[in-house]
Amino acid sequence: MKYYRALSKTAGIVIAIIIIIGIVAGAYYYISQQQITTTKLITFVPLTGDFNKDIINIGKALEQDGIKTVQLSVWSGGDPNSVMRIYGVVEAAYRINNIWKQNNINVEIKVTTRYVSNPNDVYEDYINKWSLGQAPDIMANGYTYIASLASEGYILDLTPYLNNYTSFLNQFYPTLLDAMRWNGKIYGIPQDTEARPLYIRKDVAACAGLDLTGLVEKIENGQFTWSDLYRWALKVKESGCAPWGLIHRKGSAHPDLIQFIYAFGGKLYDEKTGKLVFDKAAVYKWFVVEKTFADHGLLPHDMMSWDWAKQIHPTVVDGKTLSFIGGTWHWFEWQTKAYYTDPKTGQQRPLTAEEVHKFFYYTLFPSGIKGKPGLTLSQPFAWMINSKAGEQNPNYDKLKDLYHELVFLVVVKASDPDIVAIHSLISGHLPVTKTAAELIKNQTWVNELKNLKVKLAPEVLNNIKNIIEKTVNPLNVQFLANVTYMLEYTTFTPKHPQYPKLASLFAEALDQVLRDKMTPAQAVNYIVEKINADPDLKKSVEIIGEIPQNWIFP
Amino acid sequence: MTKTNLFSKIKNFIHSDAFIFLLPAIILIIVFYLIPIVVSVYMSFTPLKNWNIARYIHEFVGFENYWRFLYMVTHDPTVRPIFITTVVFILITLAINVLGGLGLAIATFFMGEREASSTQLLWLLPRMTPIAVYSMIWYYFFHGSEIGTLNSILMSLGIIHNPIDWGQSIIPWGPWMIIIFVNGLVGVSYGMIVFTSAISNIPKELVIAARVDGASNWSITKNILIPLLKWHIVYVTTWQMLSLLTTYDHIFLLVEWGLVNRYYGTTWALYIYNMAFTAAEKDLGLAAATGVILVIVGAILGLLALKILGFEKMVKEPRGDI
Numbered sequence: 039m040k041y042y043r044a045l046s047k048t049a050g051i052v053i054a055i056i057i058i059i060g061i062v063a064g065a066y067y068y069i070s071q072q073q074i075t076t077t078k079l080i081t082f083v084p085l086t087g088d089f090n091k092d093i094i095n096i097g098k099a100l101e102q103d104g105i106k107t108v109q110l111s112v113w114s115g116g117d118p119n120s121v122m123r124i125y126g127v128v129e130a131a132y133r134i135n136n137i138w139k140q141n142n143i144n145v146e147i148k149v150t151t152r153y154v155s156n157p158n159d160v161y162e163d164y165i166n167k168w169s170l171g172q173a174p175d176i177m178a179n180g181y182t183y184i185a186s187l188a189s190e191g192y193i194l195d196l197t198p199y200l201n202n203y204t205s206f207l208n209q210f211y212p213t214l215l216d217a218m219r220w221n222g223k224i225y226g227i228p229q230d231t232e233a234r235p236l237y238i239r240k241d242v243a244a245c246a247g248l249d250l251t252g253l254v255e256k257i258e259n260g261q262f263t264w265s266d267l268y269r270w271a272l273k274v275k276e277s278g279c280a281p282w283g284l285i286h287r288k289g290s291a292h293p294d295l296i297q298f299i300y301a302f303g304g305k306l307y308d309e310k311t312g313k314l315v316f317d318k319a320a321v322y323k324w325f326v327v328e329k330t331f332a333d334h335g336l337l338p339h340d341m342m343s344w345d346w347a348k349q350i351h352p353t354v355v356d357g358k359t360l361s362f363i364g365g366t367w368h369w370f371e372w373q374t375k376a377y378y379t380d381p382k383t384g385q386q387r388p389l390t391a392e393e394v395h396k397f398f399y400y401t402l403f404p405s406g407i408k409g410k411p412g413l414t415l416s417q418p419f420a421w422m423i424n425s426k427a428g429e430q431n432p433n434y435d436k437l438k439d440l441y442h443e444l445v446f447l448v449v450v451k452a453s454d455p456d457i458v459a460i461h462s463l464i465s466g467h468l469p470v471t472k473t474a475a476e477l478i479k480n481q482t483w484v485n486e487l488k489n490l491k492v493k494l495a496p497e498v499l500n501n502i503k504n505i506i507e508k509t510v511n512p513l514n515v516q517f518l519a520n521v522t523y524m525l526e527y528t529t530f531t532p533k534h535p536q537y538p539k540l541a542s543l544f545a546e547a548l549d550q551v552l553r554d555k556m557t558p559a560q561a562v563n564y565i566v567e568k569i570n571a572d573p574d575l576k577k578s579v580e581i582i583g584e585i586p587q588n589w590i591f592p
Numbered sequence: 593m594t595k596t597n598l599f600s601k602i603k604n605f606i607h608s609d610a611f612i613f614l615l616p617a618i619i620l621i622i623v624f625y626l627i628p629i630v631v632s633v634y635m636s637f638t639p640l641k642n643w644n645i646a647r648y649i650h651e652f653v654g655f656e657n658y659w660r661f662l663y664m665v666t667h668d669p670t671v672r673p674i675f676i677t678t679v680v681f682i683l684i685t686l687a688i689n690v691l692g693g694l695g696l697a698i699a700t701f702f703m704g705e706r707e708a709s710s711t712q713l714l715w716l717l718p719r720m721t722p723i724a725v726y727s728m729i730w731y732y733f734f735h736g737s738e739i740g741t742l743n744s745i746l747m748s749l750g751i752i753h754n755p756i757d758w759g760q761s762i763i764p765w766g767p768w769m770i771i772i773f774v775n776g777l778v779g780v781s782y783g784m785i786v787f788t789s790a791i792s793n794i795p796k797e798l799v800i801a802a803r804v805d806g807a808s809n810w811s812i813t814k815n816i817l818i819p820l821l822k823w824h825i826v827y828v829t830t831w832q833m834l835s836l837l838t839t840y841d842h843i844f845l846l847v848e849w850g851l852v853n854r855y856y857g858t859t860w861a862l863y864i865y866n867m868a869f870t871a872a873e874k875d876l877g878l879a880a881a882t883g884v885i886l887v888i889v890g891a892i893l894g895l896l897a898l899k900i901l902g903f904e905k906m907v908k909e910p911r912g913d914i
Binding site for chain 1: 642643644645646647660663664667668669670671736737757760761763849850854869870871872873874875
């Protein structure tokens with residue numbers, strides 16, 4: 039016992055001394071920092087709208103504040119070709135660093151990146167890590183997340199910055215800017231957009247004697263609907279030309295399958311009330327269509343749990359389906375990923391641009407109603423800036439505004455026409471600015487890109503050169519030009535904090551319908567029950583319409 | 593008890609050797625159990641969501657989350673299957689774990705040393721294998737298509753002609769069978785270790801004497817081993833029951849990979865995990881309230897198990913007349 043008492047006395051004295059020294063040292067450091075910071079720090083630079091002038095002023099301010107390196111991080115996700123969602127920021131930082139160098143400003147931006155296959159994982163990690171101060175400074179992700187992130191205060195309101203950058207803002211297509219708004223404020227800068235074509239295998243259609251001539255026009259004016267596609271798929275199956283008539287995404291109904299709701303004249307959001315809408319009739323019709331396809335062996339019963347790389351893409355590129363609800367980026371992904379089994383060698387390899395062009399016909403998503411035009415759905419990606427951007431850098435509490443301005447300008451730079459155009463040309467997403475769209479038409483510049491002669495940061499060029507070599511060619515440029523018309527028919531999903539919850543119910547119910555565990559009517563009622571069982575969702579969703587009693591498909 | 597008495601008792605305890613021995617365990621319990629419980633209870637009275645601690649942590653909503661939980665239990669069509677699944681999963685897996693562990697321990701007791709070691713090692717494999725790898729083995733074994741090992745065996749034997757989607761099409765027993773089987777195999781090894789260790793402490797003289805008297809293996813098991821393992825059976829049963837009530841790791845992967853039905857493959861613990869971590873909106877206040885109720889249920893079940901299995905009788909001090 040004595041031993042413990044003796045030990046605790048000694049330990050007590052040692053601990054007390056350490057604590058006193060710590061407090062004194064901490065206080066001294068704090069006071070000395072206070073003296074430095076109150077006299078010298080420049081915490082804010084008024085933005086003028088002239089990028090070069092602003093970035094130089096910010097660089098000088100940072101230098102004067104004693105900052106030599108600014109650490110930034112960017113996260114994003116998506117298909118393997120869309121890596122400019124992170125390298126766009128790396129390139130922007132490289133260009134800003136060069137401007138600073140040319141003006142003898144001794145400050146450097148260093149960027150760390152993270153890119154994963156599922157953008158939703160990035161969003162979830164962002165949410166989980168924001169409070170810990172570990173979320174990235176910049177995130178490129180779907181605009182649908184803007185509502186929930188902005189409502190939690192996780193992302194920066196960019197409106198005050200953009201007020202000084204109106205000419206920059208005017209480069210973007212207005213519909214895309216609308217998608218970036220929430221509660222009247224702009225929370226994101228468009229990064230890319232896309233269309234979701236219905237791909238039809240030309241060889242499979244030819245095998246079954248289906249004539250594709252004029253199909254684009256027929257879908258545009260509503261002559262060809264889902265009933266017609268069903269009959270085509272049945273013909274393909276009966277003639278043994280392909281085992282499936284339709285393949286689509288797995289896991290989630292958002293965003294690809296949401297097109298069905300619009301195709302049947304339904305809606306998802308009421309502008310007047312600001313509420314989400316659950317349109318029973320349209321959702322019922324969507325489920326009936328999918329069930330009819332599945333019941334006749336035209337669509338797999340377990341479609342919602344197929345594997346993208348092992349099942350979905352190989353089935354599509356190997357010609358085992360008539361049609362595929364995909365996106366413009368898939369046209370490019372098939373050229374870089376080894377999904378195709380070469381009939382001669384039996385080896386898996388990517389398709390060539392010529393093969394993709396030879397195999398696939400593309401058109402709008404057909405309407406479900408005769409005479410109603412087809413449609414597509416866009417989910418623009420946005421650069422979003424963390425409301426604590428720059429937090430891992432020195433003196434954040436005092437230099438917060440300066441860091442925020444810098445990160446905003448990094449995103450402005452990441453929207454340079456060539457960066458946007460490169461992203462489009464290698465990933466199959468559509469350009470978000472008019473200047474980038476013009477650049478894509480410039481054959482000389484496209485050739486320079488193909489020959490890797492464009493000026494890019496070495497890190498960026500090294501990481502994308504393989505993709506450039508496989509994807510930048512006249513056929514793909516032509517494809518981008520050809521699908522751009524689809525944006526005239528595009529639709530969007532709602533920006534509402536509760537929308538992801540509603541969308542996940544669609545996926546659950548559809549899975550049950552396809553697996554024959556629920557009838558379409560039961561699935562619709564199931565969603566209604568789930569909405570009513572969740573007080574938050576119930577408050578946010580207006581349930582409209584009724585399950586049609588005499589509606590038959592096809 | 594007066595205040596002075598209580599303080600002097602605490603003071604004496606702190607200065608005792610017992611305290612020094614218990615200190616590491618006390619610290620672990622405080623840091624990893626008591627503090628999280630206090631935090632969970634606190635969270636359950638806040639509207640915390642999407643991990644926005646700074647915004648919601650000071651907002652107090654009273655019993656709102658508990659009310660929402662009750663509302664969901666009575667209105668949400670998917671909650672009922674989850675609770676039924678939890679009950680079935682715990683009862684059957686518990687029986688497999690305890691009886692399987694006991695059976696293995698006794699069986700290896702009657703084996704030669706080398707065979708016993710190999711058998712025990714074999715049964716320890718599920719516990720030694722990383723969760724993801726172990727789950728993936730059974731994912732491919734029970735896969736609903738022709739690539740599933742079970743389907744492919746049955747098809748090659750001509751027992752079935754088309755693959756069966758075990759976890760998705762035979763509701764509810766298909767998914768129940770899979771999650772019980774996968775967790776049961778892991779849990780058996782725990783009981784086996786405890787019972788083997790307990791059997792090794794039974795005086796050998798008892799078994800030798802029984803053998804001399806011509807007792808069979810069954811008779812030794814029934815009359816010597818099992819009565820002397822009562823304490824351990826109570827311990828393993830209670831421990832495994834509480835462990836099963838809160839387990840979700842293997843099940844999470846099997847549900848996530850689409851092997852088993854989302855509702856008849858989800859237990860209460862996984863339901864809470866999904867609510868807090870994977871749902872579109874991370875409803876942490878509600879998840880905390882649901883978790884607190886789970887802890888209360890766990891505590892009641894634990895006490896009931898100890899009561900029913902006669903724990904109190906077993907820990908009574910000997911009367912001194914033995």
